[in-house]
Amino acid sequence: MTEQPNGSASDRARWRRYLADERAEAAVYRELAARRDGEEREILLALAAAEGRHEAHWLALLDGDDAGTPRADIRTRMLTALARRFGSIFVLALAQRAEARSPYATDPDATAAMAADERIHGEVVRGLASRGRRRLAGSFRAAVFGANDGLVSNLALVLGIGATGVPAAVVLFTGIAGLLAGALSMGAGEYVSVRSQRELLEASAPDPTAREALPDLDIDANELALVYRARGMEEQAAIEHAALVVARVHAAEQSAAPTDSLTVVHHDDEAIGTGLSAAVSSFLFFASGALIPVLPYLFGLTGVAAIVTATVLVGIALLATGATVGLLSGASPLKRALRQLAIGLGAAAVTYLLGLAFGTTIA
Structure with missing residues (x-):
């Protein structure tokens, strides 16, 4: 007796469409990774691997039969072409929108983990794109x-x-x-x-010479907490952070504090231009x-x-x-x-x- 394939004809057509899209999206991330190095490259390759897991899910439902798999949708194909040629911030921005359009949350054949993956992928790509946006x-x-x-x-x-x-x-x-x-x-x-x-x-930035006073501060009175409170920290958090900084300075018998000792917030030079x-x-x-x-x-x-x-x-x-x-x-x-x-x-x-x-x- 011949074993019946999973799902109806329309289900299998939908699964093949998803399979094509997952393969194309993985290709986008691999193309982008090829133009990056370090941490960004690792993140993009991890995204490609995640798309590979989704691809395996749809392929399993199709009993390993990917014959007749259509081309990916036009948006994903465009992303692949752009990633291959440019690998720019524009591609990441488009990828962010593509991840946000995932249908998995409402598809009965997609797992909850896959739907969650797609939402998180959107945030990962948003974070990568934001680096480029700051530079621009x-x-x-x-x-x-x-x-x-x-x-x-x-x-x-x-x-x-x-x-x-x-x-x-x-x-x-x-x-x-x-x-x-x-x-x-x-x-x-x-x-x-x-x-x-x-x-x-620059007028609001901490005076770097003020760090020279830290080794002589009274570790119990700790006036440094007032600096952190003035820069926006809650009182208890400021006291704890100041105590930690002063303790580190005294323990190491340093003549100067760590470089971030008076900094709570900083401005982004790339974003300002x-x-x-x-x-x-x-x-x-x-x-x-x-x-x-x-x-x-x-x-x-x-x-x-x-x-x-x-x-x-x-x-x-x-x-x-x-x-x-x-x-x-x-x-x-x-x-x-x-x-x-x-x-x-x-x-x-x-x-x-x-x-x-x-x-x-x-x-």
Whole structure:
């Protein structure tokens, strides 16, 4: 008598689909691991091994028969291709979203452990992606804000002036002036902003020479606890931590305390960025964004044709920057893109209507 296979035809088709996705996701993590070293490499290989356990589960339900296994879904295939070519923060951000979409929590044939794995995988990938986000945060923030400010402010300027009916040459030179003025202002503003932030944080950092006083502190009175309390620790935790630090100093007969002895919190230099990098990023990206609304006029278009072309070009750029921010933040790229588009074109529409009104009044 022939043994009947597990599950119905639809069940087996679903299991094969899961099997394909697990294999593809494991391949993504292996590709990413090949471009990393140290701890990150080990974590990614561990994720690939976990996906391998899930693959074995579906293969067991299929009695080892993987014939007819389909290709992985388009998102996972795209992730694999990106991981193979780039291995970047964008891939980790996409992988984070992919893990969050796992259907195992509601699938009767997936184990509770597998569903829990997928949720934890999402947090692991979020942690890995956050490292890249911190490295990008300072300059990337300036770049995104600069590009969007350039797109929106110069489109608004060009549409507002163009709607008044002035010659195309006036609109062109107004747009170029807006580009230069805005780029210089953004660059200077970002430099001052980041430098000020760093100076404020440095002023709040512990004085390294204060550690020299620790060997002479009264271990019973322990004034050091007040330092930790002033920096945000609860009273009891501050007392215990201070006692531990002073005891270590006295026991070792050190002339200086451990390097973290006066530190409770610290700032992340990578996340803040440098004043110069933020200024250069802001200048270049504002200029690149502000150039787009001017392009139709540079190529000789005038009137409604120039206005429509500028609006379409800026709309495409706004969709791209919004989607990029969405990808990096692990949110929906489509929603972020549409939000960026609505905000940017909404602001430009207001100035265009004002330009029409002023043009009519002048006429």
